[in-house]
Amino acid sequence: MVEETAFFAGTVVLKDRIDGVQARRFAVVGIYSLTNRPFVVHAALLARDHELKGECHLPLFHMGPPLATGDGHVCHLLGQVGLTNEEIEAIDDWVASISTQYCETIILPFQQYVVCPHMVWVNSEEGRPLRQRFSCVGYVIEAYRSAGIELIETERLPEVDKELLKVAYPDFAQMERIAQKPKGTAILANTKGFQGFDDLGAPGDGPWRVALAGYLFHATDRYRDNPVRPPTFVATRIEEASFPLG
Amino acid sequence: MTGNNELTLPGSSSAAVSAAMLAAHSADISTSLLVIEAAQRLALKQATKRIRPTQFGANEFVRLSELLRSAISNRDEAVFSCQTASVTAGTYSESEGLRKYRLKDEHGTEDEFARPSPRRPSDLQSNVGTVKHLDPPAPVTDERPHASLLATDRALSSELRLEALREWIASDPEAASQFVATELHRNDSQSNWSRIVIYAAEAIRFQDSRVREQVASDLLHHAVRLRHSTSSEDAPVVLCAIRRAGSIIPEDRLSEFLPLLTAGSPIDTRLVTLQAITAVFNCSPPTASVDVQKLSERIVTLAEKHWDTDVFKAGEVSAIAIEATIAATVLGASQAIDLGTLALRTCRQLLVGKLRTRLQCVMQNWHSVSPGSRNAELIEAMVSHLNSAE
Numbered sequence: 047m048v049e050e051t052a053f054f055a056g057t058v059v060l061k062d063r064i065d066g067v068q069a070r071r072f073a074v075v076g077i078y079s080l081t082n083r084p085f086v087v088h089a090a091l092l093a094r095d096h097e098l099k100g101e102c103h104l105p106l107f108h109m110g111p112p113l114a115t116g117d118g119h120v121c122h123l124l125g126q127v128g129l130t131n132e133e134i135e136a137i138d139d140w141v142a143s144i145s146t147q148y149c150e151t152i153i154l155p156f157q158q159y160v161v162c163p164h165m166v167w168v169n170s171e172e173g174r175p176l177r178q179r180f181s182c183v184g185y186v187i188e189a190y191r192s193a194g195i196e197l198i199e200t201e202r203l204p205e206v207d208k209e210l211l212k213v214a215y216p217d218f219a220q221m222e223r224i225a226q227k228p229k230g231t232a233i234l235a236n237t238k239g240f241q242g243f244d245d246l247g248a249p250g251d252g253p254w255r256v257a258l259a260g261y262l263f264h265a266t267d268r269y270r271d272n273p274v275r276p277p278t279f280v281a282t283r284i285e286e287a288s289f290p291l292g
Numbered sequence: 293m294t295g296n297n298e299l300t301l302p303g304s305s306s307a308a309v310s311a312a313m314l315a316a317h318s319a320d321i322s323t324s325l326l327v328i329e330a331a332q333r334l335a336l337k338q339a340t341k342r343i344r345p346t347q348f349g350a351n352e353f354v355r356l357s358e359l360l361r362s363a364i365s366n367r368d369e370a371v372f373s374c375q376t377a378s379v380t381a382g383t384y385s386e387s388e389g390l391r392k393y394r395l396k397d398e399h400g401t402e403d404e405f406a407r408p409s410p411r412r413p414s415d416l417q418s419n420v421g422t423v424k425h426l427d428p429p430a431p432v433t434d435e436r437p438h439a440s441l442l443a444t445d446r447a448l449s450s451e452l453r454l455e456a457l458r459e460w461i462a463s464d465p466e467a468a469s470q471f472v473a474t475e476l477h478r479n480d481s482q483s484n485w486s487r488i489v490i491y492a493a494e495a496i497r498f499q500d501s502r503v504r505e506q507v508a509s510d511l512l513h514h515a516v517r518l519r520h521s522t523s524s525e526d527a528p529v530v531l532c533a534i535r536r537a538g539s540i541i542p543e544d545r546l547s548e549f550l551p552l553l554t555a556g557s558p559i560d561t562r563l564v565t566l567q568a569i570t571a572v573f574n575c576s577p578p579t580a581s582v583d584v585q586k587l588s589e590r591i592v593t594l595a596e597k598h599w600d601t602d603v604f605k606a607g608e609v610s611a612i613a614i615e616a617t618i619a620a621t622v623l624g625a626s627q628a629i630d631l632g633t634l635a636l637r638t639c640r641q642l643l644v645g646k647l648r649t650r651l652q653c654v655m656q657n658w659h660s661v662s663p664g665s666r667n668a669e670l671i672e673a674m675v676s677h678l679n680s681a682e
């Protein structure tokens with residue numbers, strides 16, 4: 047059974063709720079595509095308890111990149127699962143342990159990021175764990191996993207083709223265009239440490255099984271009015287990258 | 293002075309260019325682009341006369357690195373040394389949705405500009421959002437000094453050397469790694485450059501194990517020194533140095549972590565140091581001949597203090613308690629089981645489960661290389677002890 051809480055569970059589209067929504071720390075927040083609402087392009091954790099009135103700037107923990115605490119991002123979606131106090135403490139521990147990996151990205155920013163899978167460990171020359179690479183969705187997935195909550199099934203994800211990936215990652219097309227130029231790849235490597243799409247987990251022409259941000263909000267919405275924790279959400283079609291479904 | 297949306301600098305055009313360059317490295321990238329754009333619009337027309345103006349179209353952004361390289365090739369000292377202007381801290385005005393910065397030239401004259409509130413983040417946004425500006429108007433590769441020459445030139449600004457170092461890492465990572473190792477070993481580096489080489493040590497691989505050993509030691513030396521810094525810029529540098537050191541340090545030099553396990557410095561290094569120590573033994577248990585007694589004692593003390601009911605709470609304290617307990621167990625501390633008892637007293641099932649899972653992972657990793665070692669047996673006993681909570 048789910049612990050009693052004053053905070054609602056489910057997913058809320060914030061522009062529909064100007065009356066005020068109580069959001070608890072570590073709720074999942076989302077940002078829509080600039081040009082393709084309701085496609086969700088970014089997911090993060092709410093950094094502290096907050097009363098939300100419509101779409102608003104929120105303090106976040108997230109993988110931007112870089113891995114960071116963020117402030118001032120306008121958020122459009124809120125997903126809550128009715129976290130218990132102990133679950134919040136577990137995520138708090140996890141966020142603290144990950145905070146030692148916060149790092150400037152002045153050398154090679156792409157070292158912190160990965161598209162697929164949602165998280166990978168980077169090992170050193172000695173085979174020791176050095177740091178993790180996350181996608182924005184991966185950061186949220188792993189945070190909730192630390193509290194024993196599997197938001198989405200990461201082993202069974204719909205295939206995403208290149209066109210959709212460009213929607214999910216609006217700058218992907220631009221990078222691809224540059225990378226295809228004679229010295230484009232070198233320029234990206236020199237300036238950003240970009241080592242190709244293979245390095246980001248998107249080799250070849252696809253399709254790839256990518257955890258998209260929208261899936262998280264379908265997952266959290268299943269907690270609405272549900273006295274029993276629902277099973278892990280299994281995304282079955284790429285349309286679920288949008289919330290709500292069109 | 294102008295309004296908030298434009299940059300003007302009463303000084304020379306070189307000063308404007310320098311201000312733009314310095315701002316580009318001092319502020320975030322979207323601010324940098326605004327500054328560069330403004331500098332180009334308002335001042336660069338003069339400066340670029342000496343920087344092959346055909347490189348820059350009227351409506352194109354100037355790519356910073358191209359500008360710098362051009363400045364160098366034209367021996368424009370005032371431009372590339374960045375000595376003629378500085379940027380002071382920014383302020384944020386939420387009501388206007390604008391972020392304001394002030395620029396000051398060499399005469400002390402200040403000017404203000406603003407940029408729109410931060411862009412909405414999307415995955416890769418902070419990286420890829422700049423990509424369109426990386427598209428150079430014309431290739432100049434063959435006409436500028438080699439990246440290695442720029443990176444090693446101490447007369448150049450650290451910002452310019454950083455640009456060159458990035459390129460060097462991409463084009464010749466082995467040579468660049470040797471250079472980074474050498475730079476880490478120096479003690480006379482300026483603070484900005486010192487930060488850059490520490491970050492660079494995480495971005496590259498050191499093929500030679502002797503070099504790795506030296507790099508690890510040098511990184512810890514920097515961490516011990518920098519943890520007393522009050523600059524917010526140094527906190528992630530220190531964490532990076534310790535994390536990287538833990539990934540390559542030989543186990544017989546573990547005692548070099550000891551000074552980093554104390555409190556009292558502006559930058560708290562205890563959690564990352566414990567993580568680094570645990571990382572050392574992720575794949576195999578400590579060698580019997582290595583003396584870890586002092587380190588182990590300090591870690592046990594840390595764990596006991598952080599599990600104390602008067603101190604314990606979620607977040608960093610809890611993370612330190614968990615990590616210290618894992619490190620103590622891995623190192624074979626005789627008090628490990630007692631630490632497990634303290635963890636059980638928190639009555640946090642998720643925390644205990646996490647502790648157990650982490651130890652089980654270590655045990656699995658060790659199984660193939662050192663089955664049945666004394667430390668492995670201790671981990672097994674600890675896991676059983678933690679299971680007793682269920």
